[in-house]
Structures are given as C-alpha cells and as structure tokens.
C-alpha cells in the first residue's frame with residue numbers, strides 16, 4: 001500500500017493554543033500529523049489535496065468527564081441500575097455517537113457501571129483504528145468510581161469501606177489497566193442520602209488510594225463538592241479535581257490560600273463549567289434543592305455565584321479543562337461539551353483559552369501526549385467547522401467533518 005498523505009487546506013486553524021487566520025495547510029500522513037504549514041503551498045502530486053474553503057480546523061475535542069452509561073434524560077443516572085446488559089450497551093453506543101457528531105474525538109469516562117465501559121475500551125484497543133471498529137471517539141475509562149457504602153453513585157458498583165477493601169478495589173482497577181482512578185471525595189447532587197457538604201473519605205484513606213494508584217503509574221481524580229473534600233483531596237496528592245465546588249453551608253468559599261495552591265499546582269479541574277439552568281430545577285434531584293436551601297440560594301443566584309467563582313479562579317491562573325459530566329441530565333446531554341466551554345468564556349476566558357481547555361489542556365489532564373494539538377507527530381484527530389471563530393464558540397455548533405486517526409468519519413453518523 002502506498003503511503004497516504006493528505007493536505008487539508010483551510011482559511012483558519014486553531015492548533016490547541018493559538019489561531020492562524022490567513023490560510024493554513026495540515027498535512028496528514030497515515031494516522032498522524034506530518035506538519036502544519038502557513039498558506040497553501042504546492043506539495044507535489046503524491047499528496048491528495050482537500051480544499052476546505054472558509055473553515056477552521058481544530059484538534060478534536062476531549063471531554064474529560066463523561067458517563068457513557070447514562071442516557072441524557074432527567075436524572076439519568078438513577079436509571080442505570082435497572083438496565084439490562086443489552087440496554088446498557090445500547091446507551092453506551094448512542095452516547096459515543098453523540099460525542100463524535102459534536103466533534104469530540106476522545107472521551108474519559110468517570111462513572112462506569114461495573115466495568116462495561118472499560119470492556120468497551122478494551123474492545124477498541126483490540127481492533128485497528130477505524131477500519132474494523134465502529135466510528136467512535138477514543139475511550140479512556142476509570143471503571144466504577146470508588147465511593148463509601150451507600151455513598152455518591154454507590155449503585156455503580158464501587159463501594160469500599162476501610163483499607164482492606166480500598167486496596168482490593170484499587171488493585172482491581174490496576175489489573176484492568178484503567179486510565180485513571182476516580183474517587184468520590186464528597187457526597188453528590190445526584191445521590192439522595194449523601195451529603196454534598198461533607199467528605200466521604202478521611203485523609204488517610206484518600207492518601208492510601210492515591211499512593212496505591214500512583215505506585216502503579218495511574219492518576220487519580222476526585223469528585224469534590226464540599227470544601228473540606230477539596231482540601232483533603234489536594235492534601236492527599238490527587239492529580240485532578242472534578243467540580244471543585246468548594247461548598248460550605250454559607251455558600252461556595254475559596255480562600256486566597258486555596259486559590260494560590262490550585263494555581264501553583266495547576267491541578268486540572270473538570271466538570272466545573274456549569275450550573276443547572278433555572279428551568280431545570282423543577283426536576284432537580286433533592287440534594288440540589290437541599291443544598292440551595294442550606295446556602296439560601298435561588299437557581300439564579302446559584303448560577304451567578306458559580307460563574308463568578310469560576311471567573312475569579314480563572315483570573316488567578318487556575319486550570320479548568322473541558323469536562324461536561326455528560327449523560328446525567330438533558331442540559332448535560334452527551335455532545336453538549338460546547339455549552340460548558342461557553343460557560344468558561346462567559347466567566348472571562350478568551351476564545352483561545354476556552355478552546356485550549358477543551359483540547360490541549362484536556363489532553364494533558366488525561367495524560368495524553370499525542371492528542372490535543374495540531375502539530376507534527378500528534379494524532380490526526382481533528383474537527384472541521386464552518387467559518388472562523390470571532391468572539392464566541394458559535395462555529396462549534398456547526399461541525400462539518402470529524403477526522404479520527406487520519407480518516408474522515410462518514411457523514412451522517
């Protein structure tokens with residue numbers, strides 16, 4: 001077979017960090033990027049030229065926090081426990097398709113039921129890219145999140161109590177070669193009976209989880225709404241935080257010291273770029289209503305307080321990454337990553353900072369060294385959108401084509 005080189009000519013490109021706006025050529029060689037050139041130079045007859053016209057090419061989006069087993073309906077996680085094997089597989093397939101159509105080329109699943117998604121990932125590893133497997137984003141998977149008995153998302157199968165069970169559970173994840181260990185450091189909004197204001201694990205337990213995972217070369221990310229849970233997770237040395245809501249009974253509280261630690265360590269924070277829209281509160285889980293009553297907040301003040309906290313943290317240099325918590329509610333449906341990124345933009349980030357959060361910074365948060373940038377040697381995972389980015393993310397709503405590993409996904413997936 002002759003080597004397969006393609007040149008994509010477009011008016012604009014975002015390389016994962018900066019924009020180029022006066023004509024760009026991306027050269028793709030097999031599964032990777034051979035180079036990114038200014039202008040539209042003649043590359044000879046061995047290279048197939050594809051004219052994209054008025055379009056922006058950007059790295060495929062990387063969603064660092066999804067729940068493929070959840071089907072994007074109202075309180076969708078509650079349904080997962082009741083699914084048959086066949087139903088859960090069908091939901092995972094639909095979730096993946098929705099991400100790909102929205103330009104998401106890699107997903108990191110942080111809330112598996114048993115190990116359904118890990119198995120799907122293994123299946124993906126076993127087959128060559130795109131030729132023998134369905135067109136889906138690359139899957140990274142954590143398996144079921146570690147949680148306390150009856151703790152947040154206990155029905156996903158990750159309950160542990162005490163050091164012996166913790167060790168066994170982490171070992172099981174090491175044996176299955178998970179891409180990251182996810183731990184529920186505080187209660188969660190979606191699980192009635194848990195307390196989002198309280199830590200679920202002690203510092204010693206959290207350290208045990210982190211040390212065991214790190215000894216096997218695996219990163220740990222912690223779901224943390226409660227301020228003390230954020231502090232415990234950081235003290236234990238986690239590699240990432242999810243939500244990082246810093247909730248106290250008096251409302252969200254981020255001290256200057258905590259801000260400095262987060263900025264200095266550049267801990268990636270995912271699934272933070274959102275608050276339920278006011279109209280969603282009618283069907284909200286009881287825990288959200290309880291927390292709002294405790295803090296004396298309305299849906300509107302909650303949204304604004306979240307936005308101002310994210311804005312303050314961003315301005316201080318804290319690292320947010322795109323992670324949509326996809327699948328658990330209609331307003332957090334699979335494929336809506338751009339709305340979370342839009343939240344970061346509305347909190348004061350620039351368009352290029354926002355897109356970096358969904359590409360290069362998200363790749364780094366997932367430990368991916370060949371994804372997230374359109375640069376020589378990186379995987380040819382990219383998205384083509386119409387027109388150019390101006391002051392908002394509107395082009396992301398118009399994904400024209402998605403390339404995975406050097407091949408364009410067929411239209412109408």
Ligand SMILES: [Zn+2]
Nearest residue numbers: 065110111325
């Ligand atoms: Zn989640």
